[in-house]
Amino acid sequence: MTSLVVLAVGNDARGDDALGPLLMARLDALDPPGVARVLDFQLQVEHALDLDGVALALFVDAHCRQAAPVALAPIQAEPTTGASHALSPAQVLGVGRRIGRAMPEAWLMSLAGADFSLGQGLSPVGQASLEAGWRCLQALLANPTGEAWRALAQGLGELAGVVDTLGS
Amino acid sequence: MAFELENASDRENLRRVAIDPVSRVEGHGKVTLLLDEAGHIREARLHIVEFRGFEVFIQGRPYWEVPVMVQRLCGICPVSHHLAAAKALDRVVGAVPVTATADKLRRLMHYGQILQSHALHFFHLSSPDLLFGFDSEVARRNIVGVAEAYPEVARQGVLIRKFGQEAIRATAGKRIHGTGAVPGGVNRHLDRADRDALLAEADTIVAWSLAAVELVRRLHEANRALYENFGTVPSGLLSLVRADGAMDLYDGHLRLRDAQGVILADHIPDQDYLQLLTEEVKPWSYMKFPYVTHLGPEAGWYKVGPLARVQNCAFIPSPLAEAERQAFLAAQPGGVSHAPLVTHWARMIEMLHAAEVIRALLPDPDLVAGERMVEGSRSGQGVGIIEAPRGTLIHHYQVGEDDLVSWCNLIVSTTHNNQAMNSAIRAVARDYLDGQTLTEGLLNHIEVAIRAFDPCLSCATHALGQMPLAVELVDVAGELLDRRVRG
Numbered sequence: 014m015t016s017l018v019v020l021a022v023g024n025d026a027r028g029d030d031a032l033g034p035l036l037m038a039r040l041d042a043l044d045p046p047g048v049a050r051v052l053d054f055q056l057q058v059e060h061a062l063d064l065d066g067v068a069l070a071l072f073v074d075a076h077c078r079q080a081a082p083v084a085l086a087p088i089q090a091e092p093t094t095g096a097s098h099a100l101s102p103a104q105v106l107g108v109g110r111r112i113g114r115a116m117p118e119a120w121l122m123s124l125a126g127a128d129f130s131l132g133q134g135l136s137p138v139g140q141a142s143l144e145a146g147w148r149c150l151q152a153l154l155a156n157p158t159g160e161a162w163r164a165l166a167q168g169l170g171e172l173a174g175v176v177d178t179l180g181s
Numbered sequence: 182m183a184f185e186l187e188n189a190s191d192r193e194n195l196r197r198v199a200i201d202p203v204s205r206v207e208g209h210g211k212v213t214l215l216l217d218e219a220g221h222i223r224e225a226r227l228h229i230v231e232f233r234g235f236e237v238f239i240q241g242r243p244y245w246e247v248p249v250m251v252q253r254l255c256g257i258c259p260v261s262h263h264l265a266a267a268k269a270l271d272r273v274v275g276a277v278p279v280t281a282t283a284d285k286l287r288r289l290m291h292y293g294q295i296l297q298s299h300a301l302h303f304f305h306l307s308s309p310d311l312l313f314g315f316d317s318e319v320a321r322r323n324i325v326g327v328a329e330a331y332p333e334v335a336r337q338g339v340l341i342r343k344f345g346q347e348a349i350r351a352t353a354g355k356r357i358h359g360t361g362a363v364p365g366g367v368n369r370h371l372d373r374a375d376r377d378a379l380l381a382e383a384d385t386i387v388a389w390s391l392a393a394v395e396l397v398r399r400l401h402e403a404n405r406a407l408y409e410n411f412g413t414v415p416s417g418l419l420s421l422v423r424a425d426g427a428m429d430l431y432d433g434h435l436r437l438r439d440a441q442g443v444i445l446a447d448h449i450p451d452q453d454y455l456q457l458l459t460e461e462v463k464p465w466s467y468m469k470f471p472y473v474t475h476l477g478p479e480a481g482w483y484k485v486g487p488l489a490r491v492q493n494c495a496f497i498p499s500p501l502a503e504a505e506r507q508a509f510l511a512a513q514p515g516g517v518s519h520a521p522l523v524t525h526w527a528r529m530i531e532m533l534h535a536a537e538v539i540r541a542l543l544p545d546p547d548l549v550a551g552e553r554m555v556e557g558s559r560s561g562q563g564v565g566i567i568e569a570p571r572g573t574l575i576h577h578y579q580v581g582e583d584d585l586v587s588w589c590n591l592i593v594s595t596t597h598n599n600q601a602m603n604s605a606i607r608a609v610a611r612d613y614l615d616g617q618t619l620t621e622g623l624l625n626h627i628e629v630a631i632r633a634f635d636p637c638l639s640c641a642t643h644a645l646g647q648m649p650l651a652v653e654l655v656d657v658a659g660e661l662l663d664r665r666v667r668g
Contacts, residue, residue: 026238026253053357054256058304059343093305098257098637112336131254132238 017157018049018063018117019150020102021073022056029126029139032075036124036146045154055099061109067117069157072102073146075139076123081173082138082145084123085166087159090116118159120166122149184479186607189215189224212606212627220617225610227603229468229595229636239589244270244580248362251576255593257637260294260349261569263362265576268432270364272452272563273580274556282551283366284432289542290352290361291431291567292535296386297345298570299487299532302525302635303393304338306400331396337389341532344379344386348539351375366554373549383540387501390533394505397529401512401522409513410612412605412630413520415440417473417483418493419597421451421568426495428534430568436493437473437483442517446473451566454575460592470600471592482600484519485572486634487527492517497530499537505530521605521633569594571635595636605630 019040023033037052051063056072064070072088090106100108102121109116124146127138135143152165194217215224235254239247248266252259264287271279278284346356351371353359361367401408417440421433435449435457449457460469461478473481483489492510497503509526510516542548562579572594579588609630614623 024253024256026250054259057342058301058339059346061339062343108335108339112339131234 016047016067017069017071017154018051018067019071019073020051020053020056020060020063022053023075024054026132028128028130028133029075029077029124029136029142030129031135032124032126032139032143032146033073035135035143036073036150039147040150048154048157056102056105057100058093058105058108060100060105061112061114061116064105064109064116064119065114069159069162070117070119071150071153072105072119072121073150074102074121074123075126075129075142077126077129079123079125081169082125082142083149083169084121084173085149085153085162085169086121086123087163087166088119088121120153120162122146122153186222186225186610187603212631214610214614220615220619222607222610222615225603225607226465227599227606227631228466229599235591236589239578239591240586242586243584244273244578244586245364245584247578247586248364249358249360252358254591255637258294258298258569258571258574259357260290260353260359261567261574262576263353263359264291264431265565265567265569265574266578267362267364268565268567269563269576269578270565270580271366272565273560273578274365275558275560276365276555277557278555279366280552280555282370282547282553283362283555285542285545285547286352286367286369286371286553287362288431289371289539289548290349290359292538292542293345293348293352295345295430295570296390296532296535296539297342297349299528299535300338300341300345302528303341303396303532304335306334306338306393306396306525331392334393334396337392341386341389341393341536344382345535347375348379351379363554365556366552368553370550370553371548376543376549379539380543383536383543387533387536387540390529390536391501391505394526394529394533397526398505398508398512401526408522409518409520411520411522411626412609412633414601414604414608415517415519416601416604417445417476417481418442418489418517419473419483419485420490420493420573421566422494423498424448427498428490428494428496428531429498430490430531430535432567435566435573438493438517440517440519442492445476452564454564454566454577458592460596466599468596468599469592471597472600482604483597484601485594485597486524487531487572488518488521488524489572490568491527491530497534499534499541501537502530502534505533521630524633524635571595571637572597593637595634598634598636602631602634602636605634 021033021037023030025031025034034052037050040050088103088106090110091103092107093100093104102119106116106119124142125138126142128136153162211228213226214222217223239251242250247270248263251262251266254262271277349359350356353361354369361369418438420436421429422436423429423433434451435454436444437446439445446457457473458471459474460471462469470478472478473483491506497506509530565576567574574594575592577590578586581587606627609626613626617623
């Protein structure tokens with residue numbers, strides 16, 4: 014059984030939307046054992062099948078309204094809406110449950126982006142997020158358990174709080 | 182109705198309602214309504230801002246890169262852009278026609294794309310109250326009642342979609358960013374193991390697709406008045422058809438019918454599309470409004486997509502889908518349907534057709550052997566037209582002697598349907614919103630009309646954190662009176 018699946022999402026031709034694909038490229042180069050990797054433009058119903066029978070899942074995506082370079086949070090299944098073009102990670106879990114598949118404990122690592130224009134490279138904000146995200150991902154891979162990830166998420170949250178305080 | 186509510190005469194004295202964006206994750210679309218003091222709709226417009234910069238993104242690139250890079254234009258239908266570009270650039274390298282192997286592998290890829298795209302709609306039919314979103318309890322009850330008779334729809338929708346994507350992976354080489362089609366042909370054969378795996382499931386996929394048509398037909402019958410009247414505005418119908426008039430979603434010539442179904446133009450070669458169509462620019466929208474040149478902008482706008490294709494072709498060249506098409510046509514009052522919600526029925530017929538085409542193609546020996554490439558006399562330009570899941574997609578390139586793309590023009594299906602979508606929301610605004618207190622449920626009708634066309638707003642990014650649906654009511658002085666957010 015695959016212990017961990019990483020699903021990275023984004024379009025590498027649309028500025029900071031490339032954060033997911035770029036992080037996945039680094040992961041591909043590392044090629045860690047026991048880690049399944051899925052890359053796509055966006056999440057859809059069939060990605061629920063990629064989670065079937067996996068112990069732990071990590072979604073990676075750019076975020077257009079996030080202050081901290083990287084944020085890590087657990088996600089719970091949600092129902093789909095009528096939107097037909099893309100699902101949130103939580104909705105992917107919801108689809109999996111709806112079609113009777115066993116869904117894993119799942120987490121979202123979101124990376125702050127600033128410019129999502131067609132044909133653009135990473136912005137300075139995106140570049141910083143990529144490096145922060147890569148450090149975070151390496152830490153997650155070093156100890157791929159929900160318990161360890163909760164501790165890391167708490168640390169990231171506290172750090173973001175300190176940064177907010179300093180910024181204000 | 183098409184242009185009746187496009188431009189209000191006394192805009193400064195009207196109340197403005199903005200639905201921005203149209204939905205949570207589908208890119209940047211916005212609807213604005215202008216109302217007078219009595220609550221009557223005076224203007225309704227759909228603005229789509231995403232189709233800017235495509236040409237700049239492509240111009241200056243080596244032509245052989247284009248079929249791969251254009252997949253980045255849209256995360257929804259990358260295969261359609263991939264194949265339309267390859268077809269256009271076949272002309273540039275003189276590969277007309279391509280080999281039988283290349284033609285069949287590309288068709289397998291394309292019908293895989295049609296199947297997986299349409300299957301997503303099948304999945305959402307399992308929650309029709311979410312898809313349709315009406316606040317009418319009668320409509321909701323009727324729709325849900327039908328859906329409950331099909332408890333396996335969600336699972337089958339996911340698995341049909343997965344099957345279509347496997348057909349794409351097997352022909353394009355990768356799940357995304359495929360490289361299967363190249364100017365002049367294809368760069369790989371179908372692996373026999375992949376063929377056998379697809380064949381093993383093909384009968385099941387056809388059976389599920391047939392059941393999908395039955396489900397959507399029953400949904401239609403459960404509320405016929407709603408389906409046939411909601412947002413209905415007559416217009417021309419445009420699509421590719423095969424030389425004999427058959428439905429062909431990969432290649433053919435352009436055919437145009439008028440609103441009554443009379444053929445106005447036929448056998449228009451894809452290379453001559455500019456002789457048929459003009460793209461109008463309007464000051465209030467970034468997206469152009471194409472129309473049939475000789476009819477003019479007011480009479481010459483048209484629809485593309487499943488509803489147009491199913492009614493524009495003379496027949497569907499696969500038996501189960503053609504039988505369903507005949508039943509579909511027989512059920513349309515007045516002979517030709519222009520109802521946006523009937524698109525869902527036409528879409529499922531096309532899904533069945535795609536499943537049949539894939540099943541028929543898979544045993545073909547040309548898929549696993551044979552010449553993959555051909556070349557001929559070099560040309561300075563080429564046009565590629567394909568029927569993407571949402572409608573006609575046109576790629577047009579000019580390539581210099583330095584092999585770089587010097588000019589290009591892309592008309593995506595959402596642009597073709599720009600006037601049709603605007604006309605539909607005006608009809609809905611007139612029929613459902615005019616003179617009413619605007620509730621979220623009523624405003625949701627606008628979204629339902631737009632979603633029936635399934636515009637590819639998702640050519641935008643999809644990053645997390647985009648704004649939820651926000652509806653703002655502003656008075657004539659610009660003061661915010663009310664704001665509702667749904668996320």
